[in-house]
Amino acid sequence: MLKLTGAAVDPLWSGLDLEVGAGEFLAVLGPNGVGKSTLLGAVLGTRQLTSGTVELTGRVGFIPQQRMFPMDLPMRARDLVSLAVAHGTVRNRRASKARVDGLLAEVGAGGIGSRRVGLLSGGQQQLVRQAQALANDPELLLADEPLLSLDPARQAATVAKLNQWRRERGMSIIFVTHGINPVMDVVDRVLYLAPNGHTLGTVAEVMRTEVLSELYGAKVDVINVDGRLIVV
Numbered sequence: 001m002l003k004l005t006g007a008a009v010d011p012l013w014s015g016l017d018l019e020v021g022a023g024e025f026l027a028v029l030g031p032n033g034v035g036k037s038t039l040l041g042a043v044l045g046t047r048q049l050t051s052g053t054v055e056l057t058g059r060v061g062f063i064p065q066q067r068m069f070p071m072d073l074p075m076r077a078r079d080l081v082s083l084a085v086a087h088g089t090v091r092n093r094r095a096s097k098a099r100v101d102g103l104l105a106e107v108g109a110g111g112i113g114s115r116r117v118g119l120l121s122g123g124q125q126q127l128v129r130q131a132q133a134l135a136n137d138p139e140l141l142l143a144d145e146p147l148l149s150l151d152p153a154r155q156a157a158t159v160a161k162l163n164q165w166r167r168e169r170g171m172s173i174i175f176v177t178h179g180i181n182p183v184m185d186v187v188d189r190v191l192y193l194a195p196n197g198h199t200l201g202t203v204a205e206v207m208r209t210e211v212l213s214e215l216y217g218a219k220v221d222v223i224n225v226d227g228r229l230i231v232v
């Protein structure tokens with residue numbers, strides 16, 4: 001599905017060897033500016049590697065980092081999802097209606113299809129982006145902080161849905177996040193990018209005081225508070 005070998009985007013990260021298999025849920029963590037979004041760009045082909053290779057097979061869906069739609073964008077939520085279903089063309093509008101409604105309902109946005117996207121709340125716009133990303137029934141979903149702007153209930157619902165899709169459809173997921181806690185129970189592996197390098201492993205292997213202190217080159221504590229991991 002996805003294989004990076006000796007991949008680097010100077011000066012952010014280098015020597016990255018990563019294979020993501022069908023149905024795998026990988027969380028990518030790390031501080032601001034370390035190159036998490038850049039990694040997704042490298043997979044999508046919008047950012048060039050400075051060395052190494054990316055091999056990718058299959059359909060890819062992308063939930064970009066939250067950016068608000070312009071307030072005066074003259075499109076409804078359903079129009080944007082419809083374009084994604086039609087791969088950017090406006091043919092077969094009628095044929096895609098059921099599919100568009102199904103996608104919006106699936107992400108919990110069934111009631112907002114007819115509203116102008118620019119006038120939706122941040123969280124509602126995020127749901128529209130989820131529906132867009134699912135339009136081509138992706139085999140690999142790249143999600144860049146998809147829980148931003150969502151309330152706790154919708155965050156939990158989103159994580160549960162992603163987990164369901166990867167189990168039922170074998171969809172692989174690369175999930176960029178600032179916090180491990182919302183996805184702690186569903187991730188298979190964590191890729192932690194940090195100023196002094198990166199590490200890849202299970203939550204138990206990566207989210208440890210010694211491991212993160214070495215990656216940051218400074219003392220970092222990983223504290224377990226009632227099952228939630230806090231990095232300080």
Ligand SMILES: Nc1ncnc2c1ncn2[C@@H]1O[C@H](COP(=O)(O)OP(=O)(O)OP(=O)(O)O)[C@@H](O)[C@H]1O
Nearest residue numbers: 012030031032033034035036037038039047065178
């Ligand atoms: N197209 C680009 N060309 C050159 N540099 C870029 C480009 N896009 C981002 N950068 C820079 O690369 C660095 C890493 O950015 P990136 O968005 O990948 O970080 P991130 O880990 O996702 O950060 P955050 O957690 O804040 O979203 C930043 O310093 C950013 O300014």
